[in-house]
Amino acid sequence: MSIFTKIITGEIPSYKVAEDDNFIAFLDINPNAKGHTLVVPKKEEDKIFDLSKEEYSSLMDFSYRVAKAIEKTIVCKRVGMSVIGLEVPHVHVHLIPLNSMADIQFSQKVKLSNDEFIALAKSISKNFE
Numbered sequence: 661m662s663i664f665t666k667i668i669t670g671e672i673p674s675y676k677v678a679e680d681d682n683f684i685a686f687l688d689i690n691p692n693a694k695g696h697t698l699v700v701p702k703k704e705e706d707k708i709f710d711l712s713k714e715e716y717s718s719l720m721d722f723s724y725r726v727a728k729a730i731e732k733t734i735v736c737k738r739v740g741m742s743v744i745g746l747e748v749p750h751v752h753v754h755l756i757p758l759n760s761m762a763d764i765q766f767s768q769k770v771k772l773s774n775d776e777f778i779a780l781a782k783s784i785s786k787n788f789e
């Protein structure tokens with residue numbers, strides 16, 4: 661069982677931003693930038709291109725809605741998107757508020773307190789439509 665499935669089942673906590681029957685979005689615990697969010701299908705699949713076309717399209721639709729909520733919440737030049745999965749073998753889309761190229765490079769990290777994570781997740785989720 662992946663660490664993200666444990667988040668989905670509630671076994672471990674997360675800073676949840678949005679959820680429906682098939683997807684969940686929560687803040688990345690080691691963010692590149694404030695507002696860095698992961699969008700995850702509840703069905704545990706390792707690689708994104710092993711999803712069916714329909715599942716892939718639904719993931720992109722859900723990610724679009726989450727990205728819009730991030731844009732409304734975080735001041736940034738744009739929201740970037742990346743799919744890696746080398747660390748956690750459960751499909752996830754990284755949505756990252758960008759101000760510079762460094763924000764998408766997974767080398768520079770920002771530290772947030774528990775209270776900051778909670779407030780941030782709440783603000784983004786309020787803007788989720």
Ligand code: AMP
Nearest residue numbers: 663674687688689690744745746747748
């Ligand atoms: P990757 O698999 O390379 O796309 O990276 C996995 C991402 O998941 C990293 O950015 C981690 O910081 C993030 N991550 C790992 N565990 C957790 C967790 N429990 N809650 C939130 N984010 C996590």
